[in-house]
Amino acid sequence: MARARRNASKRQKTAGRAAKPRRTLWVIGALAVIVVIAAVAVASRSPKPPAGPNNDPAAPTAPDQASPDRLTGRWLRPDGGYVIEVRSAQGNGVLDAAYFNPRPINVSRAEWRRDNGRLQVFIELRDANYPGSTYTLRYAPQQDRLVGDYFQAVHQQTFDVEFVRQK
Secondary structure (H helix, E strand, O other): OHHHHHHHHHHHHHHHHHHHHHHHHHHHHHHHHHHHHHHHHHHHOOOOOOOOOOOOOOOOOOOOOOOHHHHOEEEEEOOOOEEEEEEEEOOOOEEEEEEEOOOEEOEEEEEEEEEOOEEEEEEEEEEOOEEEEEEEEEEEOOOOEEEEEEEEOOOOEEEEEEEEEOO
C-alpha cells in the first residue's frame, strides 16, 4: 500500500510537470492573440485620406484618357524660363522634343507612356552642365500642365517643377 501511495505521488508530480509546459503554451498563445487584436484595432484607427479631390493637380479622380498628341506644343517652366518643345508624340512612346535654357540643350532621350491611365513624360538631357539631368512629368489635363520632378545631375538634387503650355 505504501508503494501504491508513492506511485500515485510520482504520477501527480509528473502530471504537474507536464501541465506547466502546456499552461505556458496556452499563455503564449493567448498573448499572441491579444497582440494581433490590438494591432488590428490600431490599424483600423489610422487616419484615412479624405474622400474627393486631392491637392495633386496631376492626380485626377478618374484616370484621364488624353491623347499623347496633347503633349505637343511649347511648355514653359515659369520659375526660370526653361522651355520644353514637344514636336510630336509617336505611338511607340517616343517624343520628338527639344529643351531650351534659353539656348538649346541636347535632349538625349524623350519618351511618353501611360501609367494608371495618365500620360507620363520622361526627358533626359546630356550636354555641358547637364550630364544626365532628367524631367519626370505627368500631364494634368484639367490644368493643361506638366507636373513632376527635375533631377539636377550636377548637384544630385531633385526639385518639384511644373510647365504651363505657351499659347
